[in-house]
Amino acid sequence: MMELLELFGEHPGWYFVAATLVPLLSFVLILLASAMWCALRPFRGTPVCDALFNLFGGEERGRTPAYVATGAIALAFVLSLIGFIRFTAQQSQFETQIEQSQRTLHDLRTRAAAAQGKDKDELQEQIEAEEKKLENKEKMWESARSYAWQGHFDWLRIRPAGLSDPDRGTALQLGFKIDSLSALMFVMVTFVASLIHLFSIGYMSEELQPEVEDHQVHTRYGHLVRRGRFGRFFMFLSLFCFSMLNLVLADNLFQVFLSWELVGICSYLLIGFYFERQSASNAANKAFIVNRIGDAGFILGLLILWTNLGTFHFDEIFHRLRAPLTDSHGGLQLAGRFVRGDLDPAGAADGRQSLKYSPNGAQVVLFPLPQDRAEHYHGVGPDRDDRVDVFDSPKKDQHGAMPYWLLVAAGLGIFLGCVGKSAQFPLHVWLPDAMEGPTPVSALIHAATMVAAGVYLVGRCYPLFAYEALLVIAYTGGITLFVAATIAIVMTDIKKVLAYSTVSQLGYMMLALGVGGWVAGLFHLLTHAFFKALLFLCSGSVIYGCHHEQDMLKMGGLYPKMKITALTMLIGVLAIAGIPLFTGWYSKDAILAQALGFVYVHPQHLFLFLLPLGTAGITAFYMSRLWLMTFTGKPRDEHVYEQAHEAPWTMTVPLIVLAVCSVCIAWGWPVYDAEASWLEHNVHHAQHHAVLADFGNIDYTVSKDHGEYWVVAKKAEENERLYAYYNHHLAGNLALGLVLIGIVFAGLIYWKRILDPAEAVEQFPGLHAFLMDKWRFDWLYSVVVVRPALVVGSWLAWFDLRVIDGIIHGVAYLSVLLSKWDGLFDNSIIDGLVNLVGNATYAAGARLRNVQTGFLRSYVVFLVVAAVGIFMVLAYFVRMAAAG
């Protein structure tokens, strides 16, 4: 215990490790308890077993699992909050010093301007001193910007056979890297997850009863009746949280992949929670299989990286791929970017090849590790000598080269994995079906854990995405957000609408990441988590209140019935729509601004701005449609309306808390300033300098003696970031106009009911049908993938049954024959021998039995006779010895 505390003291990163492990602990606890319960159940009756059985919950296991899981995740939240506070405190001390010295410098200058004479000289001296101090502060600022807690240990070490010493060989590591991004993710995930747990206690309460009747499953004897699965649900939730936290915690791709798969299986288990329902099990399978497709790409990327770089560790990968910031002569022109070149066949010597720098070369230079000693390093690039010797199979501390297309492929592969997880355009089909799971699960998947994982991973791996890969990401996001939004317009299932809104919001994030809005995308990820969780929980509350009625066509006018739900959901709607001063506003405008800047610099990608801009309006439209259809107007279904009621406090309290968060979680000072968001500022700390290198036009020509590099706008019209910075309000206002239009439309149609949606449907029946069929993706996949797969599968099955099984059966038949002969041999000869020995022994024993009379005196006689015999024999030998 004390060691653990000291560990916390000396390395605050362990806060987050602990926060990760706590849900796992609760998972294990609940699992063991349930296992004991099941093991003891048959043996009820004996007092001991009864006592234990009741200890583990008895006949009707209460809410204990829920309390355990909720307590665990709440504890994780507290831990990560403490860790986050300590982290930010350690980080921001640099900046406070900088700002304060800047302030002093400023007023010194003003006073210097005012003053004259000798005190002016004094002031000048002071100014110089302050400037010199500020230079060092700039260094500190840089170090603060890339500040991180890390640590790792070798989990299993792969070394060539016969290589015994533990240091060589490559190791799969488990570790943690805490920068401000992951710290924020921790707080967000644990917080939202805690609220969702709390919500679930109420929502899943009917699973508490020993017998639950599932109205959606029809058996021959009526509805299915099964035992409640309260504990199982919370067990899965805990595992889910653990996997997500572990993913956020990871400092290497391998660990990420592990938790990646864990998240996948958890989503499978939770989506298929009501696995008796055909639809639920189908949805679970669908989610799982679609994710497998993505993971195939992920594994591909991992393999490429492993073979070329020999490491999974994020920082090592980035150091290897991106050019170092400085070398012994100061800043580099290509600092932080990929350095490409061509191998020229000449100059090959002792396992090296000479690589010549060219802007579009087919190879990428791999830079040596470590890079902490920039003095001894001589950079590559136009401003340095443009040749470097690379090794064929480079060690980590040597120069190397890998083909550029492989790098792109690796990036695309990893992105494919993210596409699967985050339900991006080609693979988005599983997410709406995932609504089959319980609503809290949907909330968890959509807000905090699963879909966030993809975006988070893209953000994490940003430095290894080549330009083409980033473009693919951006377009994928653009297409996704548009497609999903259009589908969401026509959906009438309240949860489906939210699902598609999630998809489109994720598209926003992807797009932002693709166009260099690293901060914007992850910022949106965080804010979206809050209001999307809020929206889902609200929908869950509505569904709960309407007795599992999800169709909005049967709702309406529910506002007086459930005020809290309605108001909180309204807040969520406004937030996602991007009304100013709500969280969505800050993040979405940042994305739009970044897209605008990108499009300005690269006009050929105009759609990358138009799609999100238009979709902003569509989003506002369908979200307000959702809210208005649900809560306003006169009820469409009297029955549902009569039954409707407000949810218990365990469900409303999370709503209120989340509503507050989704209003003011992103506020900064001044509040109305979109650029001054506290959250964005924090995320910005974690930004890798590669982002600046790709989109920021970092100027490194400042000489070394001036200190380190910093960011300046060289040519504003070529700098997406600066353009975005200057035109933030332009993009924001455009979006706001569209948003207002969308909201007004929705109000006219669904609240005032001046316009009738049916007319629109009649006017564009094809479009409507097309949208209702979700752009016919499922049909497309079934035609292109599923059916061919089935046909091929049938062939393979035939081959399997006939040929493979035939061979196996033949072999089996032969072996049976052999063993029969062998058995004969065994029975006759081997056993014959054994029995012979046994019988002989038995017969001998039967003979010798007569000696054992059981009469003491006969034993004595034997004894004496034996003694005499031995004595005589001895005497004989002694005589022989004496005789010589």
Next chain:
Amino acid sequence: MALTDVLFYLLAAMTGICALAVVVTQNIVRAAAWLLFTLAGVSGLFFLLGADFVGATQLLVYVGGTLVLVVFGVMLTAQSPFVNMRISAAEWGIALAVGLVLYGVLAASFLISNPKGVGDAQLGREEMADSILLGQALLGQWQASPQGTMSGLPADIHLRNRLAVSYLLPFEIVSVHLLVVLIGAAYLARAKRRRLAGPASLPVDGTDVSPPVDGQEQPLGAQT
């Protein structure tokens, strides 16, 4: 033919004859009596040999203790003193034959190996270790380790650890062992309920050997 020789022959005759009587008699109590004379004769031989302490111990332990114990055993377990526990003449024959062979072997072994006997030591020469010497040997104050090679020990063993050899520890061990044995015996033979209900069959001489009630006749069981 000194007096001691005469005494030896007397005692030896008494011992041997009484031992034979122990073998041949069929009444167990008489056997005990014969055994008493045997043991007494043996102790007399010890006194004759000058081993006073051993002789006295023999008397105290054997005659006063063991033999009384044996007789108590007889009394406590007697269905009837004259119950027939004879064995067949064949077994008698076998036992006697084997015994004679054994005796022949034993006698022959040392008569043949050393016809004249070890030296010509006569009784009466005062070279027997008296009790004081014995005690000193027990305490290791007097050298008590074999000197010669007769016991197979190297000849110079007494030069090095002459005073080291002490029989105190074995003596203690034996005494503790004796205590343990007594406790164990008392536990084993503690008064238990007879398995057979009802009084035992009355012996012909009217000796009532029904199970002891207050333990007055059960020195082993009742007194510890």
Next chain:
Amino acid sequence: MNLAVGLHHFLLLGALLFVCGAVCMATKRNAIGILMGVELVLNAATINFVAFARYNPIFQVEGQIFALFVIVLAAAEAAIALAIVLNFYNNHLTVDVDTAEELKG
């Protein structure tokens, strides 16, 4: 063989006692009789010890001490044996060792 008493005479007497004890063990069916036989054998050993102590100065201490040990251990043995006999009697209502044949093969 001279009439002057020497080591032989004691050894012969010890042998006689030993044989008597052996035969006693071999011919008695009474458990206590067998115990007496054991005592005889032990006495034979004791006689030999003391005789050696007397006639072989090398053993003038050991002989007596071993004799003492033999006597004490004989007492212990008798106590245990009698306890066993009593138990045997409690269980079989007899001391005829021939009835103790539950384990006879």
Next chain:
Amino acid sequence: MDLVLAIVEALLLVTFVAGSAVFFIWLERKVAGRIQDRLGPTRVGGRFGWLQTIADGIKLLVKEDLIPADADPMLFRLGPYIAFCGAFTAYLALPFANGWVAKPLSIAIFFMLAVMSTEVFGIILAGYGSGSKWALFGGMREAAQMVSYEVPMALCVLVPVIVAGSMDLNYISNLQAGGIWNWYVFHDPFTFLAFWTYFTCATAQCKRAPFDLAEAESELVAGFHTEYSGLRWSFFFMAEYGAMFAVSGIAVLLFLGGWSTGLPFVPELSSTFATWLGSAEEPSWLGWVIGNVINVVVFIVKGWLLVFVQMWVRWTLPRLRIDQVMMTCLKYLLPISCVLLLGVSVWQLAVSPWVEPYFRYALCGVCLALFAWMAWKVWTTRSRLPVTVTGATNLWNRGPIPPELVQKS
């Protein structure tokens, strides 16, 4: 020559044992008569009733020896002899005076205990061989009692042996020569207690009252010698009285200074006389003999006193029950004797060097004072011994006696 000497010694001892037995029988009668107001012994048998004992002897000699029908004749005959031999052999190692002992043994006391322990066997054989259940019971009881009382007795004997550092009785009693405070009974508290414990055990060992369960007439007719008569019967009593004197002699030798007169500043007599009549260079054997004769007298008187005490106890105290006898031995005397043994060892090792010899003086003084006080009381009360009409005596009565209770004689 030594054969003749051995025979002479044996004869002397036999005569002493037999004679003392006769004397003890007479004494027993007188004591019983005195204590229990038995009028017979105070009247019959001529002067001091000495003829009575002679008559008894003649009667026993001429009486017929009965052997019951279902007795085991051999064992029946063997019993008395074994018992008598046990008691008699003990005298072989019993020194009557300095150096006057039949067989000087360095382990005399051990030898005596050993041979006296064989007496049990005679009694067992007698009890069994008689073929009578009373005899059998008596024998069994007797055997159990004697076997168990041997243990604390031997332990108590070990106490002075530890003090003296030898088992040679002669040596031990010589150590106690000089003043009475040199007697081992006063040596230290443990020897003091050991004396009383030993005496109790000895009383029980030679089956005297109140431990005479063997011949508890009220329960079993006469114990192991129910069936005996005549000479064999008298052998038992010779054994008993012999044992009485033997244990008393042991007590005297171990605790009460043996043949030392107890007068202060008088060293061991025989050597004194020898050097007095002769010189230190060649002491005269005449003086030796004279001194030793006095020693013998002193020793025997002491022994007789103890025997008298045994009789006194017998005719004073009621008889115990057999389980009480066993309990007394095994629950009280045995632990006490063990404690005494340990205590005396500790005393010899740790305490004795500090308190010697003052403790002896103190204890001796206290005991003598006590004794004197008791003697004074007895003497003063004996002068007007009240004899009530019921014949019960009341030794410790105070105050004037009502005259009508005084028996005129």
